[in-house]
Amino acid sequence: MIAAARRHGRTHTAPGTAATRPVEAAPARWQPLIASLIVLAAWALVLDALAPVLAAGAWRGHALAVVTLALVVPGAARTAAPRRPLTGVLLGLLAGAVGLVLVARDGGVLGPWLTDPGAALQEAGGLARSTVPPMTVTGSFEVVVLVACLLLGWACALMSAGGADQVGGTALVPGLALLMPPVLAARSAPGRTVALLAVCVLLLIVTGAPPRRPSRSRPVARRRRVLLALRSGGGRLLAVGLALGLTALLLPVVPEAVVVTPAQTRGGSTSADPTITLGHDLVSGDDRTVLRYTDETDGAPAHRSLRLTLAVIRDLDGTTWQPLDATVPASSVDTLEDADGDGALTAGGAVTASGSDPSAVGLERLRITDVALATDRLPTLQSTALVTDAAGTRTSDWLWVNGTSTATTTADPLERGESYTVLGWTSVAGQDQAAQRPEAATPSAAALTPYTALPAGSPAEVSSRAQEVVSAAGATAPESQATALAAWFHGNGFTYDESAPGSFDGEDASPMDTVRAFLRDRSGYCVHYAATFTLMARSLGLPTRVAVGYATRSDGAGTAVTGEELHAWPEVWIAGQGWTAFEPTPGGAGARADQADATVGEPTPSTSPSTAAPERTASTSAPASSAAAAAAAGADGGRAEGPWPVLRALGGILVVALVLLLPAAVREAERRSRRRRTAEGPARARAAWRELLAEAHDLGLLSASTPLRAQTPEAAAEALGAAVPAGLTAATRLARAATAEHYTDEAPTGTDDLAAGLEEAVAALRASASAPRRVLARLVPRGLAVSLRERRQQPPSARG
Known part of the structure; x- marks a missing residue:
């Protein structure tokens, strides 16, 4: 037997002989309480990070109170009575439920759930479906949120009782909530929150690791015990110190909010990178609110079309049309631009040239609040002269882009909750003006020349078609020519089709090829129409540019702007008026904004015999009553919500369920694998013995702290027999078979x-446990840690 062991390159301790090395023990008695406090800290971090989805309010303190009861009560109970973990977990559920009822009663929202729970649930579901993030958590909806927090907090307590603290898994349950901002609001979790959550996971692992203790079978000298304690404690302090030190070092450079760009959220963009949005992202915006504004213009009509510009494109050469971004010489948005040079092309230049006070000249006034738009481009009125009254951001950080009324920054991007006021006007052809505006300054020919330049390779049919259109309309003045061009696209076979190929951002065909294909097929979306209009107008000598931003319709007191309103349109310089927006696109956001009725959906039908491709379901009209209800709830009344909120909620529930069931699934796979190895393959007896040990740990019959007369399989079998006498014979037989197999390379039994x-042994163990204990063993299997924590129960070869 010894020769066989030497042949396999291993030493051993003979059966029945005590091991002489220190062995692992159970975590410290105070560990459950400390772990509950660490997980509670993780919950506090996550609840704060949910601000882009759930607006801050009293609910956050209520949720933290409920989670505290569901977590800390089990932690304290398990610390006081470590041999009754299930009792502590049930006490936590009871305490959390009582706390939830008290909070709901004090808030006056418990009554509807007691009298008519079905109606209360329907009300909460309707609020969740009709409100765009960040949602206000009040009433019945708050109760739903608190119940979810209670259940997830209790799930953390269950996982902690099952040993998940030792791998940091308990803190990952609240961490799953960090998926909500990217999914529901296109905002990734704050970097600092993720870093601090990682620290919580590390602290759980450190505090959950059992200390190294001497073997009970051989006493260790006092000096040796002190050294072991110092080594264990020193290692933990070092790990905690490194974690806190790295956190302190990295937090200053970790961004508080991470921008989720359209490229990262294809099909659901709320960020606005004007370069990217000249591609298909202009048709892939979703219905989540990106910003809100209040029209504070004196005497403005309740409903009017507005353009909120992010950037303008002047230079049309190359395969990618880039927006203007030069800010030299630097001029902040809280000052008027000059009236000479490129400044003559701006709204600020017009106000400067008039010598008027911008606050007294009667300009349009909008108060804009960022909701979920992370961008270095400031949304402004189409012609903005001044930006004032900033809250959360500094106007001095935002600089005018040369020759435009747009602004950019090299400092922190615009983030949620920041607000500011813009003074200026929107000039849309065919729309009444809501306020007075000064006469535009007179720019030099050199300033306008870049806006009349045609790119190399411009299609010949662009110029010829433009001449035909204005000749047929008898248009000679610049404004009438531009009007004739825009009208030509509203008919003559042109259709609105968001699936049209080609782009102007270098992703597909070249811009000129895209224009040729568009004139041939007469089918496209806003960027096709804006680009082609710009080329045709320039061929007539009209200074023209492409603007990218949001086409929105004011709802009076407050208006939500969604990703679906992202739009591109052309602007023509009209002497005396300045830049005027024209709308050649017969559908999409521009058509919806310019209609007199806010509930309009599809554009005017084309005269072409071909059928226009329908717009997305999310862009179709809704009945007037539904639109009014949605507007009252803060949503965009012109679009139907569709099934996405429900699908997102179901998806979130499914993800949480899968994560909670993951340990049980892994344990089941391990169980099946060991049983297969018991039937065939090498080390059959060892596989059977380890499965028996895992089952004993699942049921709480064995643990790392179970006293054994020796660190051998036979000693572990005796401990099992003491707890479950009916299983002693079978357990002893398996233990002896595993030992014999190790030393002789074959099991003594078949x-x-x-x-x-x-x-037989497993059946005896299960029969000795109560039904709740068996259910808990399946859902929170402690046997997963057998291979890591219980190696001392195995022959030496089990280390492999």
């Missing part, structure tokens, strides 16, 4: 005997 012995 495969059938091993399988039968395992079934």
Whole structure:
């Protein structure tokens, strides 16, 4: 037997002989309480990070109170009575439920759930479906949120009782909530929150690791015990110190909010990178609110079309049309631009040239609040002269882009909750003006020349078609020519089709090829129409540019702007008026904004015999009553919500359920694998013995702290027999078989005997446990840690 061991390159301790090395023990008695406080800190971090989805309010303190009861009560109970973990977990559920009822009663929202729970649930679901993030958590909806927090907090307590603290898994349950901002509001979790959550996970692992203790079978000198304690404590302090030190070092450079760009959220963009949005992202915006504004213009009509510009494109050469971004010389948005040079092309230049006070000249006034738009481009009125009254951001950080009324920054991007006031006007052809505006300054020919330049390779049919259109309309003045061009696209076979190929951002065909294909097929979306209009107008000598931003319709007191309103349109310089927006696109956001009725959906039908491709379901009209209800709830009344909120909620529930069931699934796979190895393959007896140990740990019959007369399989079998006498014979047989197999390379019993012995022992163990204990063993299997924590129960070869 010794020769066989030497042949395999291993030493051993003979059966029945005590091990002489220190062995692992159970975590410290105070560990459950400390772990509950660490997980509670993780919950506090996550609840604060949910601000882009759930607006801050009293609910956050209520949720933290409920989670505290569901977590800390089990932690304290398990610390006081470590041998009754299930009792502590049930006490936590009871305490959390009582706390939830008290909070709901004090808030006056408990009554509807007691009298008519169905109606209360329907009200909460309707609020969740009709409100765009960040949602206000009040009333019945708050109760739903608190119940979810209670259940997830209790799930953390269950996982902690099952040993998940040792791998940091308990803190990952609240961490799953960090998926909500990217999914529901296109905002990734704050970098600092993720870093601090990682620290919580590390602290759980450190505090959950059992200390190294001397073997009970051989006393260790006092000096040796002190050294072991110092080594264990020193290692933990070092790990905690490194974690806190790295956190302090990295937090200053970790961004508080991470921008989710359209490229990262394809099909659901709320960020606005004007370069990217000249591609298909102009048709892939979703219905989440990106910003809100209040029209504070004196005497403005309740409903009017507005353009909120992010950037303008002047230079049309190359395969990618880039927006203007030069800010030299630097001029902040809280000052008027000059009236000479490129400044003559701006609204600020017009106000400067008039010598008027911008606050007294009667300009349009909008108060804009960022909701979920992370961008270095400031949304402004189409012609903005001044930006004032900033809250959360500094106007001095935002600089005018040369020759435009747009602004950019090299400092922190615009983030949620920041607000500011813009003074200026929107000039849309065919729309009445809401306020007075000064006469535009007179720019030099050199300033306008870049806006009349045609790119190399411009299609010949662009110029010829433009001449035909204005000749047929008898248009000679610049404004009438531009009007004739825009009208030509509203008919003559042109259709609105968001699936049209080609782009102007270098992703697909070249811009000129895209224009040729568009004139041939007469089908496209806003960027096709804006680009082609710009080329045709320039061929007539009209200074023209492409603007990218949001086409929105004011709802009076407050208006939500969604990703679906992202739009591109052309602007023509009209002497005396300045830049005027024209709308050649017969559908999409521009058509919806310019209609007199806010509930309009599809554009005017084309005269072409071909059928226009329908717009997305999310862009179709809704009945007037539904639109009014949605507007009252803060949503865009012109679009139907569709099934997405429900699908997102179901998806979130499914993800949480899968994560909670993951340990049980892994344990089941491990169970099946060991039973297969028991029937065939090498080390059959060892597989059977380890499965028996795992089952004993699942049921709480064995643990790392169970006293054993020796660190051998036979000693572990005796401990099992003491707890479950009916399983002593089968457990002893399996233990001896595992030991004999290790030292002789074959089990003394046959495969059938091993399988039968395992079934007999497992059946005895399960019969000794209560039904709740068996259910908990399945859902929170402690046996997963057998291979890491219980190696001392195995022959030496089990280390492999």
